[in-house]
Amino acid sequence: MIERVRKSTVESGLPQVEIRKGDATSLPVPDASVDLIISNGVLNLVPEKERGFGEIVRVLKLGGRLHLADIALNVELPEEARRNIELWTG
Numbered sequence: 001m002i003e004r005v006r007k008s009t010v011e012s013g014l015p016q017v018e019i020r021k022g023d024a025t026s027l028p029v030p031d032a033s034v035d036l037i038i039s040n041g042v043l044n045l046v047p048e049k050e051r052g053f054g055e056i057v058r059v060l061k062l063g064g065r066l067h068l069a070d071i072a073l074n075v076e077l078p079e080e081a082r083r084n085i086e087l088w089t090g
Helices: 002-011 049-059 085-090
Strands: 035-042 059-068
Touching: 035 049, 049 059
Parallel strands: 035 059
Antiparallel strands: none
């Protein structure tokens, strides 16, 4: 996937885009170096959510933005719902 997205950025004429392989709990960028973080369902998959959010805070520049599109629940889902792929992808 990384090679595909690198190829796409070249084909799209986006030389300013840099693709890095990383982990949400240990982002491969320096402190206060990021203008924008987009998370589309990623934080739902991070077991250590506090570490994930900590990394976001660490790497965002002052005035940086977080665009977050994740599902947040305040109750435990029943097992039947967790196993229903249609609920997660529909």
